[in-house]
Amino acid sequence: GQSLEQPSEVTAVEGAIVQINCTYQTSGFYGLSWYQQHDGGAPTFLSYNGLDGLEETGRFSSFLSRSDSYGYLLLQELQMKDSASYFCAVRVHSGSARQLTFGSGTQLTVLP
Amino acid sequence: DAGVIQSPRHEVTEMGQEVTLRCKPISGHDYLFWYRQTMMRGLELLIYFNNNVPIDDSGMPEDRFSAKMPNASFSTLKIQPSEPRDSAVYFCASSSRPDRGSNQPQHFGDGTRLSIL
Numbered sequence: 001g002q003s004l005e006q007p008s009e010v011t012a013v014e015g016a017i018v019q020i021n022c023t024y025q026t027s028g029f030y031g032l033s034w035y036q037q038h039d040g041g042a043p044t045f046l047s048y049n050g051l052d053g054l055e056e057t058g059r060f061s062s063f064l065s066r067s068d069s070y071g072y073l074l075l076q077e078l079q080m081k082d083s084a085s086y087f088c089a090v091r092v093h094s095g096s097a098r099q100l101t102f103g104s105g106t107q108l109t110v111l112p
Numbered sequence: 113d114a115g116v117i118q119s120p121r122h123e124v125t126e127m128g129q130e131v132t133l134r135c136k137p138i139s140g141h142d143y144l145f146w147y148r149q150t151m152m153r154g155l156e157l158l159i160y161f162n163n164n165v166p167i168d169d170s171g172m173p174e175d176r177f178s179a180k181m182p183n184a185s186f187s188t189l190k191i192q193p194s195e196p197r198d199s200a201v202y203f204c205a206s207s208s209r210p211d212r213g214s215n216q217p218q219h220f221g222d223g224t225r226l227s228i229l
Binding site: 031033041042043044045048050087091099100101102103104105 | 160219223
């Protein structure tokens with residue numbers, strides 16, 4: 001099976017930088033994804049790491065260390081609209097499978 | 113382009129009734145996923161299809177749940193009989209086939225908020 005751990009809540013102020021960590025235990029690891037979900041909304045894809053290192057997409061970056069089974073999402077220049085839940089998800093490979101297992105989510109609150 | 117379309121957006125029904133949730137994936141996507149989200153259990157994968165064929169239904173909670181994908185543009189998730197503990201938000205997602213080493217993100221619908229009284 002798979003297990004993921006991420007903090008349940010993070011609070012930061014507008015303009016700040018916040019890092020959301022994710023550790024995982026899984027077999028058949030293929031990559032780590034990050035999704036954002038606003039209250040009542042659909043999860044939306046943010047970033048993916050298939051290889052070690054940093055991926056940057058605008059204000060958001062994601063990092064992966066396969067040897068440490070660890071990744072993080074870095075949000076810079078925080079805005080109020082970034083208040084949402086952030087989920088890490090491991091992509092596992094089994095046969096022809098391409099499924100995701102999601103962490104429990106981190107609720108980010110951005111304060112003015 | 114249209115995203116993943118789910119219906120209904122909200123469903124309130126009494127326990128024991130049959131519930132059918134519907135999903136239209138993004139055209140050209142050959143993977144379709146059904147998830148359930150609750151406060152207690154988070155976002156759980158129930159079942160997924162590849163080219164209309166169920167690949168893994170190990171997440172389906174029990175025999176009361178069934179899912180079908182009769183064609184590439186339509187899938188249903190059915191609960192019969194429904195119980196109050198089935199109350200949750202049910203999401204459908206689709207993706208195209210990822211090449212090795214790359215990723216194709218899953219695109220989620222807006223979900224169906226299901227309340228079983």
